[in-house]
Amino acid sequence: MGEMWKGLELPDRWLSPLSDTNTKKYIRFPDSQTFFCPSLDSFDGRVLALALEEEHTDFGRALVAALWFDRPVQMILKTGKEIMGMEACVYRCHIAGPLFTKKLLEIRSENPDHDMASAWELRFLKNIEVKDISEVKRPDRALEPEWHLDCMKYTKNG
Amino acid sequence: MKKKREEWEKLCRTYPDLSPFVLLKISMVWYGAVLTETALDRLQEPDYCFGKLEPFAIQFDGRPANKVMPGGILLRDATYVYINYGETYENPYQIDWDDEQGEFLLRDEDGIIDTVDFVPRPDFFGKITSKGTPMEAVADARAQKLIFTAFQKCRLWEGKDQCHFCAFFTGRYSLGEVDCEEIYETVREALKEPGRFSEIYLSGGTDFSGEPPFSVEIERYIRVLQAVGRNFQGRFSSQLMAPAYPHQALKRIYEETGLTSYCPNIEVWDKHLFQTLCPGKEKWIGYEEWIRRTLDAVEIFGKGxxxxxxxxxxxxxxxxxxxxxxxxxxxxxxxCEFFAKNGVICLSTIWRPHRASRLGFQPMPSLSYYVRLAKGFHEIRKSYGLISTNDDYKHCGNHPDSDLERLDV
Incomplete structure (x- = not known):
């Protein structure tokens, strides 16, 4: 556990495609489950962060297992025909604090009705070659809604 | 002296399917933790600084008078660890601040174990209600949970009928009964911080006043929940931790407020020990009745x-x-099995002996006892399809067994 805490710098070549809105972003777990991951970005060139909409889902469980048991994941970016891959460690789950708030506000700026259960911090480990992206899925839905209370608050406009 | 890291790593090898973070949490609560001066200084800064007034007010002698104690610890997976800051521990973990890395570090005697974080200061701390009360005295906060204590004393202490393990309200500060308008205002203020809270938790010291007994307390909880509810449309994610009330009273609470979950704590399952260790609960409600009412509550609130x-x-x-x-x-x-069979989630919390409680400061059961308990409780509930969305790592954090549910379907 203690060996991983420093993480590695994200190579510069990742920064531009990460911020390109035309880039398609994916995360692949060791069991080959691959999910769309449009919220992935890096705000400081070191830390990668993604927003998890709901936790009690296949995507949420996969992230937890990767963090608990130190299982590296693959982050894949596709811009046009170019595919880039990296191995990353799932480093931290944020349920409050600056990174959490930043990701939440990003999500809500796109759609004020959207919410997010947690933000996940990943750290670059190494570049890898990825040949194909297949069987990509969207996360399933939680059995119960996972809303924050400020989404439920009473307003005079209903 | 035991080497904590070695012991924890051995637990990880013995229980490879359990979260290493939950095992670390159990170890941290068991051994305790102290903050270095550097860490405590960092925690006085605005992003972490908690309130000086704690609604559950437990007395601790080892706290520096000029420093504010922080919120709970968050491990890297957001597992919450509650430490009794200021307790004197024999062989505690140490939490330090690394200025260069900009991170808090958890250490044992041999070095760094991992980075940790703390519950950030909520934005409503430092604000005051329209009546001039600091909001930090009205509500406490965890990472995602907003906590209200409706009655900041426990009347069971009057006849020395308090639970033997309890040290609540032994500190000096208490508001007694909180004001509903101040609760409404505090919730309203707390909701201004985006995504900060996803559950409201209400509890308080026991108040058996009224005829029939507890009627004053029941009315108070209804008033408080209605005040909270003025901030929402319809039901809101919430939990009431209170004595086991009769079915009709509970039905009223459910129907007249937006409450979604209820938690009457049995504290000790063995009947004889319940009667001995929880004399007030035995005197005013009784073991059998406590259980019967807990099961009846499922009809109102639903399974789980x-x-x-x-x-x-x-x-x-x-x-x-x-x-x-x-x-x-x-x-x-x-x-746990009995309750699970009847749709009730039975959780375990780790008993930390308090000098101010009747049981006093005495050795705890072994670390492995708590690991076995967390594993067993989780497995039992899982086998009955129960998942505790109101008392999980995010909405409570006191229960290692529900921390383990994050991989459950």
Whole structure:
């Protein structure tokens, strides 16, 4: 556990495609489950962060297992025909604090009705070659809604 | 002196399917933790600085008078660790601040174990209500949970009928009964911070006043929940931790407020030990009735929306407790299974002996006892399809067994 805490710098070549809105972003777990991951970005060139909409889902469980048991994941970016891959460690789950708030506000700026259960911090480990992206899925839905209370608050406009 | 890291790593090897973070949490609560001066100084800064007034006010002697104690610890997976800051521990973990890395570090005697974080200061701390009360005295906060204590004293202490493991309200500061308007205002203020809270938790010291007994307390909880509810449309994610009320009273609470979950804590499953360690609960409600009312509550709130907890370890405390950990485990598993069969989530919390409680400061059961308990409780509930969305790592954090549910479907 203690060996991983420093993480590695994200190579510069990742920064531009990460911020390109035309880039398609994916995360692949060791069991080959691959999910769309449009919220992935890096705000400081070191830390990668993604927003998890709901936790009690296949995507949420996969992230937890990767963090608990130190299982590296693959982050894949596709811009046009170019595919880039990296191995990353799932480093931290944020349920409050600056990174959490930043990701939440990003999500809500796109759609004020959207919410997010947690933000996940990943750290670059190494570049890898990825040949194909297949069987990509969207996360399933939680059995119960996972809303924050400020989404439920009473307003005079209903 | 035991090497904590070695012991924790051995636990990880023995229980490869359990979260290393949950095992670390159990170890941290068991050994305790102290903050270095550097860490405590960093925690006085605005992003972390908690309130000076704590609604549950427990007395600790080892706290520096000029410093504010922080919120709970968050491990890297957001597992919450509650530490009694200021308790004197024999062989505690140490939490330091690394200025270069900009991170808090958890250390044992041999070096760094991992980075940790703390619950950030909520934006409403430092604000005051329209009546001039600091909001930090009205509500406490965890990472995602907003906590209200409706009655900041416990009347069971009047006749020395308090639970033997309890040290609540032994500190000096208490508001007594909180004001509903101030609660409404505090919730309203708390909701201004985006995504900061996803559950409201209401509890308080026991107040058996009124005829029939507890009627004053029931009316108070209804008033408070209605005040909270003025901030929402319809029901809101919430939990009431209170005595086991009769069905009709509970139905009123449910129908007249936006409450979604209820938690009458049994504290100790063994009947004889319950009667001994929780004399006030026995006197005013009784063991059998407490259980009957807890099961009845499922009809109102639904399966998995009624919880109860055992203060795990108190059943082994001297002089009354079980003689062996195996006997205690057997009793606790029996209780958890009984409740699960009836749709009630039975959780365990780790008993930390307090000098200010009747049981006093005495050795805890072994670390492995708590690991076995967390594993067993989780497995039992899982086998009945129960998942505790109101008392999980995010909405409570006191229960290692529900921290383990994050991989459950």
């Amino acid at each position: 929306k009624v919880c109860t907890q055992v203060v795990a370890g108190a059943e082994l405390a001297r002089p009354y407790g079980f003689k062996t950990e195996d006997e205690a485990i057997k009793s606790n598993f029996e209780g």
